[in-house]
Amino acid sequence: MTMPSRWPAVLQAVMKGQPQALADDDYPRWHLAPVTGLMNDPNGFIWFAGRYHLFYQWNPLGCDHRYKCWGHWSSADLVQWQHEPMALMPDEEYDRNGCYSGSAVDDQGVLTLCYTGNVKFDDGSRTAWQCLAVQNETGGFDKLGPVLALPEGYTGHVRDPKVWQHEGHWYMVLGAQDLQKRGKVLLYQSADLRSWQPRGEIAGHGVNGLQNAGYMWECPDLFELDGTHVLICCPQGLAREPHRYLNTYPATWMHRDFRYDPATFTHGELQELDAGFEFYAPQTTLAADGRRILIGWMGVPDGEEMLQPTRENGWIHQMTCPRELHFREGKLWQTPVQELQQLRQTEHSWQGSADNAPLLDATRLEFELRADAPVKVNFANTLWLSLDEKGIRLERKSLHNDDMLTRYWQGKVTSLRVLCDSSSVEIFVNEGEGVMSSRYFPHHPAQIGFEGASAITLRYWSLRASMVE
């Protein structure tokens, strides 16, 4: 697979697909999504020179996982975004099969991208180069080429550099697969971003006694939060359990103590970061005011993704809303960033038995629900949330057949906050103790109803659209 050689002409042609996506009733009205083609991981999330920048894995040429470029949006407030010129395209030998995921840093005032150049060979093997690109005066990016080759002892699956600065040094975590096909997280150190020294494996199979932790760990992100260190990563190949790790690939987190010298990360159990159907490859950044903010890909590379109906309109997948992270009571909490409250229109409240509750317009909606007994929320006869004393069951039909699929959040539920867009729901349990993110493809106009005899209290807002400019 070689990339098309005349990218600008190709892009002009594909951007003509944009009106088709925007006219799709399933196209998000306040979340980020590709105007055409396939979008996956958030990349290069950063607050830089007064604006947030979010890059993303993007195949603008089709709804499949080829030709990965870096698309680019920016925003002053995490609510209203604007398109920026395409940042990276796979047009060099060292990234010819994709400018894969990575991060962005402020290197003495220069916005600098760290990404993986993915190279595949005819025999099915591959290699990976960790690469740099720097922003130029036009806002575009100049590639500086590879700064780190594939280390010995690993397969060609070494990727997704997340880079940060600490006490005058640069550090980078990489997702990796060792030669025995076991997932790892590698740490590197550098004085100048150009030359990197290995500091060892800090997580994965065999580290801290962890066993059976999957065959590849993708998209690591290590950061300090509320007095602890959190590592987020996406281990592929974890065994399914009755109530968790039910998606093809999960996003997970663990926490405790990270030391720079010698580099060690002691941590507790791996935990699932989001219990919904679609959530993967999240990335965090620090906001100007010190908040740790996360955006995830509301997708999973699995068999179902290729059956999503939006492909007929030339686009697929969306991001989650931006979420603020906190660590308390041994758990990682996620709540929608407060800026999103700008989207709220008139507030409504309602109290009574669930069966008599008003039908809500699901298209752009936020609602808070409290219930004193079991209740069911029906999202347009396409997705169902059942709440009882054990927790939450979220159900929808498989896109392959009529099988009912279920995801679970277990524990006592005192409140739910649900953010809906045209074809997505994000369910925040107990002010962020748990989250379930899911796509669904209802008939439009979509309505949300409540079922059950229990008394419920509702607060709800219809949300303003905030399409990308």
Ligand code: FRU
């Ligand atoms: C995660 C991932 C990354 C890789 C990128 C390629 O979804 O597989 O590991 O860099 O997607 O698009």
